[in-house]
Amino acid sequence: MSTELLLNEVVVKFQRGDVLAFKKLFESLSRQMLYVTQGIVKDTQTADEIVSDGFLKLWEARRQFNNINSVRAYLYVLIRNASLNHARAVQQRIKYTPLEEHVVVSEPEALVKIIKAEFYQAVYRELTYLTRKQEAVFRLSVIEGRGTEEICEALQISPGSVFTHRSAAIKALRKGLREHSWASILCFSIFFLRFSFLFCL
Amino acid sequence: MEQLDDILLLLRKHVAGNLTEAERKLLNGWSKQHPANKALLECISDEESFFTGYLDYRTMYDEEVSGRLQRIEDTIMESIKPVHVNRDSRKRGMFRWMSYAAAVLLVTSASIWFVNQGQTDSQQIETVIIQDIQPGGNRATLTLTDGRMIDLDEGRDGVVIGSDEITYSDRTPLVVVDRKEGPMWLELTTPKGGTYQVTLSDGTRVWLNAASTLKYPSVFEGKERVVEITGEAYFSVAKRANQPFKLIAEGQELTVLGTEFNISAYADEEVIKTTLVKGQVQVQNTASGKVSSLVPNQQSVVRPTNTEIMEVDVQPYVAWKDGYFCFRRTAFKDVMRQLARWYDVQIVYKGDIPQDTFSGEMGRELTLNAALELLNVSAVRVQIAMGNQLIVH
Secondary structure: HHHHHHHHHHHHHOOOOOOOHHHHHHHHHHHHHHHHHHHHHHOOHHHHHHHHHHHHHHHOOOOHOHHHHHHHHHHHHHHHHHHHHHHHHHHHOOOOOOOOOOOOOOHHHHHHHHHHHHHHHHHHHHHHOOHHHHHHHHHHHHHHHOOHHHHHHHHOHHHHHHHHHHHHHHHHHHHHHHHHHHHHHHHHHHHHHHHHHHEEE | OOOOHHHHHHHHHHHHHOOHHHHHHHHHHHHHHHHHHHHHOOOOHHHHHHHHHHHHHHHHHHHHHHHHHHHHHHHHHHHHHHHHHHOOOOOOHHHHHHHHHHHHHHHHHHHHHHHHHHHHOOOOOOOOOOOOOOEEOOOOOOEOOOOEEEOOOOOOEEEEEOOOOEEEEEOEEEEOOOOOOOOOOEEEEOOOOOEEEEEOOOEEEEEEEEEEEEEEEEEOOOOEEEEEEEEEEEEEEEEOOOEEEEEEOOEEEEOOOOOEEEEEEOOOOOOOEEEEEEOOOOOOOOOOEEOOOOOOEEEEEEEEOEEEEEOOHHHHHHHHHHHHHEEEEEHHHHHHHHHHHOOOEEEEEOOOOOOOOEEEEEEEOOHHHHHHHHHHOOOEEEEEEEEOOEEOO
């Protein structure tokens, strides 16, 4: 949660037009946004444009925001709408091309993407709290999928330690997810609702 | 969407492993609503697929993606720069600044040219100037019996009518009332884009929405407490069993004992809507004379020809008083009307009125552009134009 508090201070500066604060917001939020957009529009160039456009609009609307949750919610709504619009347009064009892979065009799918982005960003943050050994083992075994033997060799530790570090890392992650990030998602969701617009046709 | 909070709470409990049986059923129900929900639930339930999903997310930290994000960041920073050029920038910077200025000038003169063209032939070219409009705020005028008009302070949000003085809600004095003169009639008027709150002498609180007028006496004497309204207001009426509160609007009379309700009686709308939150009220249709009673969560719609009573979700009708717009399958036309009153714009339809409806909530502190953006209508369909017009294509 302390990151959230720090970011709230950044938002206050951003509101006053501080470019460095805006940069900081971009660096903390752009990955989640790109993840959601790319999950919907597939085409990387379009995804980049949508994210870029979203942040430019955020800058223009900066005076409205005084906390990180409302900034995040605003961005999510913008890029979700833009991505869905684009994906729907593409889908119309390629209706008769059955080879095209599945395109996300529904609101629930987009919402699930957003929940995942928040979730995984929280995991990413939690990983930085692990001890070095835990992190190294976690990275090699879970992320890179290496076998125990390889890890023992790479880190010069026993198979028993690999097991211990791995389970300690996963345990810490789960604990972290329970205690930190979900709380932020929950309070985020209230703002999200406040800003959220469904286009019912 | 209303259940998003509940769902998140359930997901959280699911991760922590302390769902009750009833909650598990709810979560399962949600997961059945859409394949994507089901997939998400499966993904967070199983360690393997959870971390596989994470690997996918982690590509956002890959070198390739970081490079792309860096380029996006550079482009953004470059395009917002002109606003922040300081006087002490070096020559090269000055040059760039001047070329921006030149570009702006070019655009401005082009649009002036279009405006002139438009005047000679109004049908010819749509002149759309990109600009933004600030939201409304605490704005109102208080008119006294003697004709004095007082513009109320925008920094404050309410006035209190006392027995010998009128003050702001923070007790700052405003007008001294001479009691010997007897009760005087006061008028509180909000412009488009203004709201204000007033506490009447009996303790009744009234929130006045934009473009509305409330007429009331400084002291309530006689058998009834009578006030008049045009436009929209939210009332929280103080209880006085022996002195009923009567609210008169063009077309209806409302009698209450102690209650909370919202009334919308704008002259440019065909109907008067009274939405009851608490207590009980009686609505009398002035034209037909018909009297109807409302209980909480009911709304009366009064037309010259008839009175209709229906069950409603009160939230959309009272949200404005808490500072946000709330729409529930609200028609495009009604959404635009609300925006028009709050942003002080005129809606111009260049074709048929779209049939879309909207659901959701949105803060009233947003600028018009930001609001249109959230409504997802700004792209080509709705544009802000000269003279505070909102053009709908």
